Amino acid sequence: MSQDPAFASLARRIDRLEALEQIRQLPAKYALALDMRDMDAMVSLFPEDVRVGRETSGRLALRGYMDRTLRSPFTGTSHHIGGHVIEFDDPDHAHGVVYSKNEHETGDEWVIMQMMYVDDYIRAPGPDGPRWYFARRLPLYWYATDLNKPPIGARKMRWPGTEWVEGNFHKLFPSYEEFWARQGDHGGPVAEPAPLEGFLAAMRRGASAPKVKVRAD
Numbered sequence: 001m002s003q004d005p006a007f008a009s010l011a012r013r014i015d016r017l018e019a020l021e022q023i024r025q026l027p028a029k030y031a032l033a034l035d036m037r038d039m040d041a042m043v044s045l046f047p048e049d050v051r052v053g054r055e056t057s058g059r060l061a062l063r064g065y066m067d068r069t070l071r072s073p074f075t076g077t078s079h080h081i082g083g084h085v086i087e088f089d090d091p092d093h094a095h096g097v098v099y100s101k102n103e104h105e106t107g108d109e110w111v112i113m114q115m116m117y118v119d120d121y122i123r124a125p126g127p128d129g130p131r132w133y134f135a136r137r138l139p140l141y142w143y144a145t146d147l148n149k150p151p152i153g154a155r156k157m158r159w160p161g162t163e164w165v166e167g168n169f170h171k172l173f174p175s176y177e178e179f180w181a182r183q184g185d186h187g188g189p190v191a192e193p194a195p196l197e198g199f200l201a202a203m204r205r206g207a208s209a210p211k212v213k214v215r216a217d
Contacts, residue, residue, distance in 0.1 A: 015091065022132040023086050023121050027098045030134070031079035037070060039063045047124045047133045073160070075105040087197045092123040093135075097200060103147075109160045113144040118172060118209065138209055142169030171210040173203050 026045055033042035043050075043059040043066070052061040070077075082099030089095065095118075102113040120135040143156030144167075155164035170176035178186075194202035 012091075016088070019088070019091075019094070019123070019132060020086060023094060023096065024084055026121070026132065026134055027081050027084065027100070027117065027119075031081055031100070034066075034070070035077050035079055039067050042066060045134055047122060047135065050134075051136075073106045075107070077105070078103045085200060086121075087200055089197075092130075094121040094132075095119060095200065096121065106160055110147040111144055111159065112147050114142040115167075115169065116140050139212060140169050140172060140210070141167035141212075143167060168210045168212055172207055174205050174207050175203065 030042060030045055033039075033045070040063065043063045046059060046062060048059060049057055050059060050062055051057050052065055080101040080103075082101065084096060084098040086094055086096040098117050098119065100115050100117060102115065104111040104113065116139075118138040118140060121132055122135040123130050123132050126133075141157055143151040143158070145151040145156065145158040146160070149158070151158055155166055157165045157167045191202075
């Protein structure tokens with residue numbers, strides 16, 4: 001006996017809503033675990049075979065890396081999660097972009113940072129059945145500076161005791177550079193709305209991900 005098409009459609013829609021809610025929770029849980037320095041809680045948001053650099057993998061390796069990274073130069077951190085765009089590749093794989101505004105106590109300075117994460121998500125077996133995890137997080141930074149020193153001008157990544165450098169905040173999306181390269185509206189026709197699961201791909205227009213030196217954010 002074949003399944004009723006209407007029921008099957010409803011089941012797929014409910015599954016998608018539940019998936020969206022689980023994925024939306026991931027960045028918030030990541031921020032809380034990071035700020036509370038609960039490394040076991042943090043690594044539980046990644047699958048068991050998570051890649052850690054080029055040579056290692058697994059939650060144990062990720063926990064060790066994050067434990068070392070969060071001890072210096074950070075005394076304390078606070079991550080504030082912003083807008084979150086999520087799109088599905090298939091029922092068990094998705095990708096997204098989420099904003100994050102972060103504060104860091106670093107010695108005698110208070111460093112604020114604006115960034116976004118470009119994420120891949122995967123549904124994999126969990127202790128209580130399938131659940132969604134981070135498959136990969138790519139951090140793209142705009143600025144970092146002492147709270148009392150607004151990062152006006154170029155090279156906005158200004159960590160205490162380091163050379164100032166440019167961030168990667170805008171480099172995934174060609175539109176930012178194109179906007180400032182022209183004078184006024186481009187004059188062409190208005191683009192058609194992107195497919196429902198293709199908004200990010202349309203904005204990227206084939207741009208490759210920039211190479212990023214990962215910080216513990």
